[in-house]
Amino acid sequence: MSESRLRIVAVHQELLGTYGDIGNAKVLSHRAMARGIQVEVILARSDAPLPASGDIYLFGGGEDSAQIASVNSLRTHGGATALANALDNGAALLAICAGLQILGEYFPGSEREQVSGIGLLPLHSVPGDKRLVGELALNSTEFSKPLTGFENHRGRTVLADGVKPLGDVFLGTGNGGGDSKVDGILFGKVVGSYMHGPALARNPELADHLLSLILGGLAPYEDQSAAALAAERRTAAKLLASR
Amino acid sequence: MPVPLSLAITLGRLAAATSRILRRGEGATVSGRLILALRPDALASLSRDRQIILVSGTNGKTSTAALLRELLETVGEVSGNRTGANLDSGMVAALAAKPIHRIVVLEVDEMFLPEALDKLRPEAVLLLNLSRDQLHRTLEVRMVARAWRAAIDRHPEISVVIDYEDPFLAYVTRHHLRTTRVGFGKRMHIDAASCPECGALLDWGGSRYCCQNCDLGLQTPTVSAQAGTAIERNLELARLVANSYGVTADLVKPKDRIVEISHGESILNIRLVKNPASWIEALSALPSGPVILIVNARGVDGLDTSWLWDVDYSILRGREVAVTGERRLDASYRLHVDGVKHRVCDTLAEAASLFNGSVSVLASYTAFIAITKNSQNKVQR
Numbered sequence: 001m002s003e004s005r006l007r008i009v010a011v012h013q014e015l016l017g018t019y020g021d022i023g024n025a026k027v028l029s030h031r032a033m034a035r036g037i038q039v040e041v042i043l044a045r046s047d048a049p050l051p052a053s054g055d056i057y058l059f060g061g062g063e064d065s066a067q068i069a070s071v072n073s074l075r076t077h078g079g080a081t082a083l084a085n086a087l088d089n090g091a092a093l094l095a096i097c098a099g100l101q102i103l104g105e106y107f108p109g110s111e112r113e114q115v116s117g118i119g120l121l122p123l124h125s126v127p128g129d130k131r132l133v134g135e136l137a138l139n140s141t142e143f144s145k146p147l148t149g150f151e152n153h154r155g156r157t158v159l160a161d162g163v164k165p166l167g168d169v170f171l172g173t174g175n176g177g178g179d180s181k182v183d184g185i186l187f188g189k190v191v192g193s194y195m196h197g198p199a200l201a202r203n204p205e206l207a208d209h210l211l212s213l214i215l216g217g218l219a220p221y222e223d224q225s226a227a228a229l230a231a232e233r234r235t236a237a238k239l240l241a242s243r
Numbered sequence: 244m245p246v247p248l249s250l251a252i253t254l255g256r257l258a259a260a261t262s263r264i265l266r267r268g269e270g271a272t273v274s275g276r277l278i279l280a281l282r283p284d285a286l287a288s289l290s291r292d293r294q295i296i297l298v299s300g301t302n303g304k305t306s307t308a309a310l311l312r313e314l315l316e317t318v319g320e321v322s323g324n325r326t327g328a329n330l331d332s333g334m335v336a337a338l339a340a341k342p343i344h345r346i347v348v349l350e351v352d353e354m355f356l357p358e359a360l361d362k363l364r365p366e367a368v369l370l371l372n373l374s375r376d377q378l379h380r381t382l383e384v385r386m387v388a389r390a391w392r393a394a395i396d397r398h399p400e401i402s403v404v405i406d407y408e409d410p411f412l413a414y415v416t417r418h419h420l421r422t423t424r425v426g427f428g429k430r431m432h433i434d435a436a437s438c439p440e441c442g443a444l445l446d447w448g449g450s451r452y453c454c455q456n457c458d459l460g461l462q463t464p465t466v467s468a469q470a471g472t473a474i475e476r477n478l479e480l481a482r483l484v485a486n487s488y489g490v491t492a493d494l495v496k497p498k499d500r501i502v503e504i505s506h507g508e509s510i511l512n513i514r515l516v517k518n519p520a521s522w523i524e525a526l527s528a529l530p531s532g533p534v535i536l537i538v539n540a541r542g543v544d545g546l547d548t549s550w551l552w553d554v555d556y557s558i559l560r561g562r563e564v565a566v567t568g569e570r571r572l573d574a575s576y577r578l579h580v581d582g583v584k585h586r587v588c589d590t591l592a593e594a595a596s597l598f599n600g601s602v603s604v605l606a607s608y609t610a611f612i613a614i615t616k617n618s619q620n621k622v623q624r
Contacts, residue, residue, distance in 0.1 A: 014436030014444065018375070018383070023552030023577075030580045047444050063383045065442040134546065150547040197549030201576060225579040229572040 005038035006214065009054035012046040012062075015070045016099050019152070021060025023198025024094060027207050028056060031226075035219045046073035050082045055214045056092045057083065059099025061152075061196045064110035067098040071117060074102070080118040087120075092189040092213040096199060097153050100184070100192040101125040108155050121187055122160035125177070130154075132173045136195055137237035138183045140167030147203045148233040149195020157194075159185060166193050171241040189213045201226070202233050248288055251281035252339045259336065271324065275332030278339060286331060286362040289338035294346045295363045296484060297356070300371025302521045304329065304350040307371060307477040310494060312348045314485035317492040323348040330355055334363070346488070353387055357394035360401070367402040368395075369484050371477055373411040374434050376518040376545070384411060384434050391415045404484050406476060407464050408432075410452050414439035414459060423483060426451070426464030427476055433519055433553060473524045502615045506595045511535075513604040515611040517544070519553045525605050526558055533563035533598040537591060537610040538574040544607045548573040556581040565594040568610055 010017075010025045029039040044050050046069060050057075062070065074080060083103075087093065093103075101107035103120045108127035117124075136151040151172050158177035159165060165175065166184030174183025174194050184193035191210065193199055200207040204226040212218050255278035259270030278285050296315075298308040305327040312321045322344040324337035329352045337349060351359045353373070360368070373391075375384050388411045395403060395415055405412040407424035410432060416422040417440070429451045438445050443456035453460040468479045478494060502513045516525045540548050548570050556578050564585035566574040575587045588594035591614065595602065606614060 017436075017553075018434075019547070020549035020552030023549070026552065026580050045444070063385055065385060066437055069437060069442045069444075150549060152547065197547070198552045201552065201573075201580075223579075225572075225576045229576045232572050 005040050006032050007040050007055045009042045009044050009051055009057045011044050011057055011059050012070045013043055015046055015066035016060040016062040019061045019197030021197055024058050024200045027200040031207050032211055034221050046070055049077035050079050052082050054091055056210055059095040061097035067102055071102040074118050083120055092210050095192040097194055097196045101155055122163050123157055125155040125157045128154050128156045134172055135237055135240055136172030138167030138169045143205050146234050147206055148237045149199045151194045152196055153194055171237050202230055204230055246281040248282050251278045271326055271328040271336040272332045275336035278335050285335050290363040295365040296348045296367045297351050297365045298369045299351040299353055299356045301374045301376045303371050303473055303477045307481055308348050308350040310478050311481040314490050315346055315488055318489050320344040321346045321348055357390050360394045360398055367484055369480055370405045370412050372409045374520040388415055388439050395419050404480055410435040411439050423465045426467045427470045472528050508599045509602050511595055511602050511604050513606055513614055516605045517608045519550045522554045529603050533602045535594045535604045536566045536574055537568040537606040538570045539568045539607040539609045540570045541609050544609050551577040556583050559583045565597055567591055567594045
């Protein structure tokens with residue numbers, strides 16, 4: 001952590017905030033502050049360069065045109081370099097849905113055309129036929145319990161050979177590219193997923209994982225409200241998967 | 244040979260009557276579906292030689308269409324889909340229902356509006372607002388806006404009235420000459436940080452949004468009106484439409500879709516909330532007293548609860564609050580993060596029994612329908 005406070009950068013919320021994505025910043029702040037850590041949430045707008053000194057960068061989901069506007073902004077303002085430097089300096093990053101796609105090599109535009117991403121992550125995305133909408137759940141070796149979310153996307157993401165996904169999907173589709181049923185990516189301190197919107201609200205363990213990437217060992221904190229929601233969604237996911 | 248339209252309508256009415264006898268609902272949808280199955284051209288045929296006015300938007304369709312009918316009824320008789328069945332079947336049923344009046348006010352589902360414009364050939368269209376709603380069903384706001392604009396552009400003869408403070412409606416009617424743009428003064432829009440036309444960031448710093456790239460928002464409003472709550476603005480829009488039909492009367496009280504149910508010592512004022520925009524509107528207009536939130540996520544509610552995080556609940560801090568509904572744990576954690584103390588209840592009856600006096604209940608669509616359909620069973624102690 002660069003200063004005495006944790007700096008959370010919500011990137012291009014006006015473009016990549018279609019599905020309550022700001023919730024991830026709120027959940028991270030809430031869980032950090034509950035442990036006595038000071039937090040600053042920075043809303044990084046797309047008409048300016050990204051702040052270089054963030055600790056956790058959050059990329060959310062967005063519509064096709066907004067997604068392209070976001071990647072254009074990153075390109076105009078040297079965003080790829082800024083993010084690469086921040087990651088080199090130990091920052092963490094959460095990329096959801098459209099945010100995950102633009103950080104890869106390329107992704108589909110609204111007319112299925114290929115649009116260049118910023119190439120930060122070893123993945124690319126291609127258009128799919130059917131929009132994938134519904135509950136998504138995965139098992140990950142990194143976490144003690146399944147992760148759950150809601151997916152809503154048309155693009156399919158393909159990870160480069162040997163790149164680790166976030167987890168193995170047992171409900172829904174996730175990345176949808178290639179043969180294996182996996183979701184997202186785990187790449188250094190980058191976590192990516194198609195569990196869209198406020199994924200961290202339903203997955204406190206994932207939220208703490210991001211915090212611990214910056215803060216190291218975390219003081220124990222049991223939030224009954226968060227735990228109850230996470231447990232209920234896991235039960236619902238298992239039930240849906242068994243049908 | 245096709246079935247004669249009159250026979251199709253008779254059979255449709257019979258189906259509706261049967262549905263009512265079996266207590267399966269008003270029968271509008273059943274009747275409309277049957278008529279459409281027998282005569283796919285029924286929408287166009289039944290609207291011929293009639294004066295059709297359509298009302299569409301994400302929020303406020305049913306209440307605004309009712310206000311507009313009430314205004315128009317001061318000068319003549321009016322037909323309409325009063326029960327809110329706003330797809331093709333509901334509209335056909337309304338057009339076929341007796342007595343048949345020349346003037347028809349129909350509320351139209353957002354996704355169905357383009358087809359309704361093509362088939363019904365309305366004289367006037369009132370567009371209230373456009374924001375995200377049931378993203379799993381209606382796709383994205385921008386896609387809906389694009390479809391609306393293409394449809395409006397196909398019909399230059401139609402008079403359109405819009406709330407100009409909604410950038411999506413400005414975009415939809417940008418090239419439509421017969422548009423009345425009503426300016427209410429700047430009001431932020433949750434989905435319009437970027438321009439619907441060109442994707443550049445909108446500048447919200449001035450007296451209204453404006454795109455610095457393509458000039459969306461720089462047209463002067465045709466009419467300026469006082470701001471106010473959503474229902475007051477919608478009444479103003481309805482009044483402007485009614486004026487062109489010779490209506491001079493005024494309605495004193497705009498009606499909101501609030502249903503009152505008594506429960507023991509308390510009165511539950513139940514209000515429908517169905518997407519982020521209507522939650523924000525409802526929270527900002529809450530009277531004092533306890534509040535119950537009911538959050539479901541099935542079918543028309545939207546299957547996904549992520550929108551909870553787009554709404555700021557801090558206004559509820561320090562108040563008596565309870566949450567219930569199928570997704571009460573999502574709502575509970577959301578309130579918890581916003582620092583709102585609350586109780587989590589398994590049922591509405593349990594939540595209601597916590598409070599006395601007048602209680603505001605904000606209910607998701609399916610919860611609202613369930614409560615108002617059979618209030619006796621739902622809130623008994």
